[in-house]
Amino acid sequence: MLKVALIQQSNSSDKELNRKKLTYNISKCASEGAELVVLQELHESLYFCQTEDLANFDLAEPIPGKSSEYYSKLARKLHIVLVTSLFEKRAVGLYHNTAVVFEKDGSIAGIYRKMHIPDDPNYYEKFYFTPGDLGFKPIQTSVGKLGVLVCWDQWYPEAARLMALAGAQILIYPTAIGWTSNDTESEQKRQLDAWLTVQRGHAIANGIPVIAVNRTGVEADYSVNTQGIKFWGHSFVAGSQGEFLALAPEAENANLLVDIDLHNSENVRRWWPFLRDRRIDAYEDLTKRYLD
Numbered sequence: 001m002l003k004v005a006l007i008q009q010s011n012s013s014d015k016e017l018n019r020k021k022l023t024y025n026i027s028k029c030a031s032e033g034a035e036l037v038v039l040q041e042l043h044e045s046l047y048f049c050q051t052e053d054l055a056n057f058d059l060a061e062p063i064p065g066k067s068s069e070y071y072s073k074l075a076r077k078l079h080i081v082l083v084t085s086l087f088e089k090r091a092v093g094l095y096h097n098t099a100v101v102f103e104k105d106g107s108i109a110g111i112y113r114k115m116h117i118p119d120d121p122n123y124y125e126k127f128y129f130t131p132g133d134l135g136f137k138p139i140q141t142s143v144g145k146l147g148v149l150v151c152w153d154q155w156y157p158e159a160a161r162l163m164a165l166a167g168a169q170i171l172i173y174p175t176a177i178g179w180t181s182n183d184t185e186s187e188q189k190r191q192l193d194a195w196l197t198v199q200r201g202h203a204i205a206n207g208i209p210v211i212a213v214n215r216t217g218v219e220a221d222y223s224v225n226t227q228g229i230k231f232w233g234h235s236f237v238a239g240s241q242g243e244f245l246a247l248a249p250e251a252e253n254a255n256l257l258v259d260i261d262l263h264n265s266e267n268v269r270r271w272w273p274f275l276r277d278r279r280i281d282a283y284e285d286l287t288k289r290y291l292d
Contacts, residue, residue: 002143004036005029006256008235008248010217011046018044023074025255030078032257035104036143038083040213040235041151041176042097045087047215047231051223052127060089063111068100076106081141083148085174087128088113097129099148099174101139110139114150115159122180122221122229125152136162144169144262147208151175154199154212158286164206165275169262171202175214178231192232200242207269209245209260210238216251240268 007025011018026037042048044067048056061067067086075082081104088098088111097114113132117125136159138145147168153159154173163171177195179188203210216233235248237258248254269275285291 001259001261002035003033004038004211004237004258004260005032005034006038006211006213006235006237006246006248006254006258007040008214008216008233008252008254008256009040009043010231010253011043011215011219013046015044019070021253025253026074026080026082027078029255029257030080034080034257036081036083036141036146038172038211038213039085039174040215041085041174042087043085043174046219047176047229049125049128050122050219050221050229051225052124053223056128057089057095060087060095062090063088063098063100064108065089068108071100072102072106072108075102075104079104081109081143081146083146083172083174085150090130094130095128096132097125097150098132099150099172101141101146101148104142109141110137110148112137112139112148112150114153116152116156118152122226136166138163138166138168147171149173151177154195154202157198157202157205160202160206164208169208169265170260171199171206171208171210173199173210173212175212175235176231177214178229180229181227188232192234195232196234196236199236200238200244203238203240204242204272205274207240207272207274208265209240209262212236214248216248216253240265 082102088096099112103109115132119126147163215231220228233250237245246258
C-alpha cells in the first residue's frame with residue numbers, strides 16, 4: 001500500500017501565509033505516514049488568471065529557484081515525494097504552468113509543463129502560460145511512476161492514455177476549478193458531476209488510480225470585472241475501477257490521507273484488458289483537428 005496525502009486549501013494574497021499553511025499540513029500528513037503528498041494548482045498565490053495583468057508575471061520564478069528550493073528542503077526534511085505546482089519563468093517573456101516533483105532526498109525527480117491551456121472568462125491562462133513542450137511523460141520516483149498532468153489537462157482522454165501507455169502507475173491532477181457567479185445551481189451540479197465523472201473515466205479506461213487536488217474558498221476578481229470564482233473543492237482519489245477511495249468536502253480546507261494499492265491495477269487490467277484490445281491500426285484520425 002502507498003499512503004498518499006492530498007492537501008485542499010483556500011488561499012490568500014499573502015504568499016508567506018499560504019506557504020505557512022501548506023508547510024503545516026504537509027508536515028502533519030508526513031507525520032501520519034504519507035509517502036506521497038500532492039498540492040493544488042498554483043498553490044503559492046491566489047488564482048491570478050482571473051484577469052490579464054502584466055504585474056502578475058512578477059509572481060513567476062525560475063526552476064530551480066527560491067520556491068523550488070524551499071519545497072526541496074521540505075521534501076528532504078520530511079522524507080516524502082512531493083508534487084508541487086509553480087508559475088515558472090523559463091526565460092524573459094516565456095512562462096509555464098509547471099508541476100515540479102521532488103524526491104525524498106529533495107532532488108527534482110522531474111517536471112511537467114501544462115499542455116492544454118484554457119482561455120475562458122475568469123480563466124485567462126493563455127495570457128500567462130506557454131503550452132508545455134515536454135510531452136506526456138511519467139516521472140519516475142521512489143514511490144512509483146507518476147503521470148502528472150495539470151487542471152485543464154484532466155478533460156482530455158488522450159493525455160491520460162498517453163501517460164498510461166508510457167507506464168504511469170497513477171494519474172495526478174493539481175487543479176484550480178470552480179464556479180463563477182453566472183452559473184446557476186443546476187449548472188453548478190452539472191459541471192461538478194462532469195468533472196468527477198471524466199476523471200473517474202480516465203481511471204477506468206486505463207486501469208490505474210487517479211488523484212485530483214482542487215482549491216477551495218472564494219477568490220475575488222480584483223479587476224472587479226466579475227464576481228470572482230467559488231472553487232468547488234471535492235479533491236478526490238479514485239481507484240483503478242473509478243471507485244471513490246476518498247472525497248473532500250466542497251467548502252473546507254482538508255487533508256485527505258488515503259491508502260492506494262498500486263498492485264490492484266494488475267488485476268483490473270487482467271479483468272478488463274482495454275490496452276490489449278485497442279485497435280492501434282485504426283486510430284490515425286485522432287491526430288486530426290476535426291473530421292469534415
